[in-house]
Amino acid sequence: MSPALRQMLDPTLFWEYRAVLLQGLMQNLSIFAESAILATVPAAIVAVVQRGRIAPLRWIATGYTELCRNTPEYVLLVWVYFVLPLVISKVIGSRFRLDPHAAAVIGLGVAYSGFMAETLRAGLRSIHPGQAEAAAAIGMSPFKTLRRIILPQALRRILPDLVNQLVSLFKSTTIVSLITVQDIMYQVSMISVAEMRPIPLYTGAAVLYCVVIILATQLFQGLTERWRKRGWS
């Protein structure tokens, strides 16, 4: 085995810095959770508006989803971090600052709200209109129809898609290191500069991400399998 290869497979350096790296991972997880929650709000609004009757609102909603879906996350993140505070400062007339963590949550939240809106809309559309009509016929209010009839079916259908999007959101949280959020990749770069040994650290990060994502996906699918199949088999 060549020395470089041995160094690549040697996990001691990665283990030595476990405390710092774990802190970084926590930072990733918190940004992931916050932006996932943030993303559902515009996504739900857009999905409902796009099914509504008011044409100009529909156009705005479509424009919003297309803009979010087709702009690279990194560009959006940098834009939110550098440009948004300046624009807000000019509008309100006083100095406005956005810390990296907040910028990361907003940037990723907005980026993924577009994907989520699209998924949610497809889910709502896939439920046969007869369901809502039947619910109305037996006297359910529109809100109750949504909560008891439409959403339970739609959510079960879009769950696999939603999981895929959450996975890619989690993968995208790595780029927050580029706007100086101290996440795991930020720590990895710092340590490899300090130690002058990039090989085991970058390999460790790649393997860690691979393991975390595969485990989390399997776990989530296992946990939701029963809920998803309930009443269907």
Place this chain on the structure above:
Amino acid sequence: MAFADNFNRFVLANLGPLFAGLWVTVYVCFWAFLLALVLGAVVCFIRLRIPLLKYVAIAYVEFFRATPILVQLLWVNYVWPEVFGFPNTVVGAGILALALQSSGYLAETFRAGFEGLPKGQREAADAIGISRWRTIWRVEVPQVALVVAPMVINQLAVVVKSSTLVSVIAIADLMYAGLKIVNQWYEPIEVLTTIALAYFVLIFAISGVANYAYVHFQTKFGLVAQR
């Protein structure tokens, strides 16, 4: 108008570097996508037809799909040259990282296409005595290519999106050119907004083509894409 002033000073005055950056973006994406198509096809073939190597292919696909592109990029850029002796340039590393990531997704897309093909197609080809390779090349591939085309084009959009990150390893792409101007003048508004719009237009056009292909092939050939 402050905005128009700044736009002239920071964007129009720097159109040269920005277009040079755009060219690098296109160059990187083109080669990365081409390499991804080849790698994806090879991995898909191994996954479907070769008994023991199959598990290597599964591991390959799972690994590259489950690691973020930034991690992949830094890994290929810093680790590969020392361990495997290539790639030698940052542009090579960028292209390779983007290609590896996409090849994982493309292999799965191709596989879904092949598995969605009715078994009768191969049996019919067998029955009239077409050889195994010829069956793949003349019967299966043309049908699968049409079915997966929209998703493959979408993957190109993903490659362009991910390619913004190659600026991190100092490839002078569009994002890099923009950030350089921002760091020079500390006036991010016009430059970054222009770049964001440029990327939006580029990626929106590619997704538009993918959507068109989806609708067109579906109505023309009655194909239903596998999802």
